[in-house]
Amino acid sequence: MATASHLTCLCGSIKEAGTLLTSQTLPVENDICHCNTCRxxxxxxxxxxxxxxxxxxxxxxxxxIAYKTSEKYTRFFCKKCGCNAFLRSDRDGSWAACSGVVEMEQTEGMTGRLSVQKNISRVLSHIYVGDGKDGGIAPFLTKLGDRDVPCYNTMPGEDGAEVLKKRELQQLRETLLHQPASETRDRGEAIEASCHCGSCQLHIAPPPYEVWSNGWYVPKGDHNKYYARFCGCRSCRLTLGFTLQPWTYIPPSQIYTVNDEPIVFGPKARETTQIEKLKHYQSSEFVLRSFCIVCGATMYYQSFERPYIIDVSVGVLRSRFGNIMAGEWLEWDRGIVSKRNECVDEELVEAWLSRPTA
Ligand SMILES: [Zn+2]
Ligand SMILES: [Zn+2]
Ligand SMILES: [Zn+2]
Ligand SMILES: [Zn+2]
Structure with a gap:
């Protein structure tokens, strides 16, 4: 059996006892919201x-820092490390925590055996899948454990709410990650990235790769795309607030401000202000994590030990086609999740990595 011991962000400025949770027993049942605002x-x-x-x-x-996104909700994130932490309903005053800030501990079950339980959440449905043309990652997470997990275009109970049909999901799975970049000229000259409030924006030029380019960060298939995968590590989780951090790996030479100035990376980024509202949190001697101080979006990660690649959050990319997974720009690796051993939503990882046999 696993219980929630406490809640925390990476820097520890936000910290709560596990007793603040409605249920300390894990996993907790919930739904994944794929809406534009949450991303x-x-x-x-x-x-x-x-x-x-x-x-x-x-x-x-x-x-x-509180950020009100609608009449209904205010979101809260850590002002030091940027971790998304809480959500308050302004209609009924109820509170929720981002599931990634929950730290778990294994406790002995009834049998006296320490059974390892590696899921914070037991996801029951996907909601607002219709906010993305491709349905985001939802079509890949429709079978979790032995459960069928429905995808709703909006939310059950709302006018026009519909469950996506098996056939539609199958089609999304087959097409969304496999769009050849060469056939998608309409994808634009650059990838645009923007947080929710618009204070932090990036232009990302197309990949500089040649046919002979290689390296772990170069896509195996299409060199007109960037490589992408999830990280399940604890540091990413406690700065994002969710258990799977989607990264795409971009050479720093390709990343610009909206005024086409090259972004300054490396140790001197700490003293450089190019994007006024972009704040850096140094999570270790060689790592800077950068987020929007107005709305809390995780923008990018850099390690001074591998200065040739910057990890950019996929959740802030703005595909011209409205694709959440940005399949026209990104080649997703479904063979690996970084630091899988640290991930605390193993059911989601398993579903993402499992390929249909038929
Ligand atoms: Zn913090
Ligand atoms: Zn949402
Ligand atoms: Zn922002
Ligand atoms: Zn990580």
């Missing part, structure tokens, strides 16, 4: 929450 405010491909018994402490909230 653009976080950098994640979706958002899934755990409900709280009440408000987080004064101390946690004093270390958080």
């Amino acid at each position: 653009y405010t976080t950098g994640s491909l979706g958002a899934w929450y755990v409900s709280l018994t009440g408000s987080p402490s004064e101390e946690s909230l004093s270390n958080a």
Whole structure:
């Protein structure tokens, strides 16, 4: 059996006891929201929450920045490390935490045997899948454990809510990641990236790869695309607020401001202000994680030890086709999730990595 021991962001400025959760027993049942707002405010491909018994402490909230996204919701993220942490419903005053900030501990079950349980969440459905033309990652997560997990275009109970049919999901799975870049000239001259509030924007020029280019970050198939995969590590989880950080790997020479200035990377990025609202958090001696200080979106990650590649959050990319997975620009690796051993939503990882045999 696993229980939630506490909630925390990476820097520890936001910290709560596990007793703040409505249920400390894991996994917690919830739904993944794929809506534009959840993606653009976080950098994640979706958002899934755990409900709280009440408000987080004064101390946690004093270390958080509130960002109101609609009449209905206010979102809170850590002002130091950028971790997305809480969501408050402004209709009924209820609180939820981003599921990635939950830290779990294994406890002995009834049998006395320590059974390893590696899921914070037990996802029951996908909602607002219709916000992306490709349905985002939802079509790949329709079988979790032994459950069939429905995909709703909006939300059950809303006018016009529909469940996507098996045939539609199959078609999305077959096409969305496999669009040849050469046939998609309409994809634009550059990839645009923007957080929800628009304060942090990037232009990403097309890949500079030649036929002979190689390296772990060069796509195996199409050199007109960038390589992408998920990271399940604890540091990514506690700065994103969700268990799977979607990264695409871009050479720094290709990343520009909206005024076409090359972005400054490396140690001097700490003292350089090019994008006023972009804040850097140094999570270790060689790592800077950069996020929007207004809306909380995780924008990119850089390691001074491998300065030749910058990890950009896929959740903030703005595909011209409205594709959440940006298949016209990105080649996704479904053979690996970085630091899988640290991931605490193993069911999701398993579904993403499993390929249909037929
Ligand atoms: Zn923090
Ligand atoms: Zn949402
Ligand atoms: Zn922003
Ligand atoms: Zn990571």
